[in-house]
Amino acid sequence: MIAAAALAALSGALQVLTFPRFSIYYLAALSIAPLLLALARADALGGPSRKRRFLLGWLAGTIFWGGSCYWIYGVMHDYSGVPAVGAAAIFAAFSVVKGLHLGVFGLLAGPLLRRSWATPAIAALWVAIEGTHQYLAFTWLHLGNAAAAMTVLAPLAPYTGVYGLSFALAMMNVALALVLLRRPRKQLAWLAPLALLPLLPALPEDEVGSHEVRLVQPAVHPDELLSGNWTSQRAGEHYREMLRMSTADPTTPELLVWPEYSVPLYYFDSEPQRMLVELVARKVNAPFLFNSVTFREEDGEKRPLNSAILIAPDGELLAYYSKMHLVPFGEFVPWPFSLFINKITMQAGNFLPGDKVVVAEANGHKIGAYICYENVFARGVRQFVAQGAEVLVNISNDSWYGRTAARYQHLLIARMRAIENQRWILRATSDGITTVINRAGQITTPLPSFEPGVLNSKFDYSDEMTWFALYGEWFWYLCLATTPALLWFSRKS
Known part of the structure; x- marks a missing residue:
């Protein structure tokens, strides 16, 4: 279990490094993979593993939120009249509570990881949970935000919003985990649609306004x-x-x-x-x-x-x-x-x-x-x-x-x-x-x-209406709607 905890902690740390101020954006394609490996180890220990999976996800989430939103401590201490000890306690509570989202992800992703269709299923689960932050008090960095500077992935955003980019990056993470777990190569076939991304219309780079x-x-x-x-x-x-x-x-x-x-x-x-x-x-x-x-x-x-x-x-x-x-x-x-x-x-x-x-x-x-x-x-x-x-x-x-x-x-x-x-x-x-x-x-x-x-x-002004502008967070709703069915089917099979 110590090795699994170390992998979960590594996952949280890699997610922190993905975003500013470190801004190592390519880590978004592999930062979740260590957590998935940790979940596989937790299941391999035998016996009931739900609690172990939840705790591993919670650990990764707490490290991510604490490491990326460390500035909350300074805001509470300097401008909200909270003493240092109180500000530290509030910051710790914030990190732990926000980390619960990844705890739920860890709990539910474990069974999906064993299925041949794990790649799209776990990616859908990730997006479904990620989107709930906006309705639960505080939201900030999504995995897909890292793709704002990625020439191949970013053109997907006008169609799916940030959630489509999160989905694509999550699929890459799952595929990496499956390779390291030595799963059959045919399970990687789910990545094939990503090969079509270069066919999307390019974004208007180096555009100069008038x-x-x-x-x-x-x-x-x-x-x-x-x-x-x-x-x-x-x-x-x-x-x-x-x-x-x-x-x-x-x-x-x-x-x-x-x-x-x-x-x-x-x-x-x-x-x-x-x-x-x-x-x-x-x-x-x-x-x-x-x-x-x-x-x-x-x-x-x-x-x-x-x-x-x-x-x-x-x-x-x-x-x-x-x-x-x-x-x-x-x-x-x-x-x-x-x-x-x-x-x-x-x-x-x-x-x-x-x-x-x-x-x-x-x-x-x-x-x-x-x-x-x-x-x-x-x-x-x-x-x-x-x-x-x-x-x-x-x-x-x-x-x-x-x-x-x-x-x-x-x-x-x-x-x-x-x-x-x-x-x-x-x-x-x-x-x-x-x-x-x-x-x-x-x-x-x-x-x-x-x-x-x-x-x-x-x-410049523009009156072009993107698919996302017209239909909003349809991709998140799609993931949110299909995830329960995938989880149910995973248990039945």
Whole structure:
């Protein structure tokens, strides 16, 4: 059992190395294989093996989530008012709970591994479980995200979304495990469909846009606001600097974007701030997209929402959208944790989620703007495209994560959203990584992180509708629906 545990731990570690900051993406094709070998060893020990398989998967999952999301400790300790010991306990609990998903995978994958059709069956199981993260409090890196930079696999994303890429990579892992287990070679025939991937239409690599956007990166770190030095005078100086940065270039972009960041605007509730953003729009002479705290009455209480607002060059309100997927412990703290943990954002009160997707129109084109963490929800981002968005804008505040891998992981996920929907993504962030992503998932030269700056970059609009944009997560639903039947058939046979 020690050897099996070592293999499971190796699997978790290889999954960590797959993603930023290590970014050894090819490991995605072999990182699950050690876990499958561990499951085979657990079954070979004889006697009931379900508990052993579950624990091996749980171990691999705990190592993966703990190793890839290590930055959660710093966020909880530095910005949620949690002492070091408490933050460590919360981080450990997070890793253990999220690891349960792989525990379930280990429990169920063992019997499938013995079947001649193990390759597609285990891949379907992997995808079915992977997709449940988005409905269970927190989701982040999927195996398929590693394929954003893979020329052969990435063209599958516009058809199946990230889940099809996870499926293909999982099949490679199963095939490798079967080879090492010396199973009959005919069981590898299930890999044959992957040979057709080069026949898919190539992504538009090295695509250069013809429209210009201006993205402003303020680089105001939360520590500055928490230090007590952020006075009204300092805030005034900051907004004057933002105005200067936005207007320093005399050319006129098609769109100006400020990010989500730690200095909140109150567009509907502060006349001076509304006048400020209207002044910015007039001086730049372009539609202006920015982040604002808005409010809604609920049960007699005024509750905040995190919103993206678009105004015309003359200052007229065009549209606004309120964030629908809130960050747990960031914009709200679920009970009973709210008794002893502060949320990260500084706005008083738990935020409310928005209730509808909004696609704005400017310069005769449709724009879909979503906020920060919503980037990880493939089903949510595609709704903007399904409702007509010709370009996507992601405003984000990753400054809470400091110099950790979180911002690089977030950017990798954004690249996958661009590929799935075949839309350019204009990504404005508080202090990095501000960039423009083309439809092949390639990024322009990003602004340096942790420094104020302005990125003037080219992009294009597109009204092409991918299969994924039209039909959403159909591939995940297919795996979710077929997995129970495969498990039942495995037991019967």
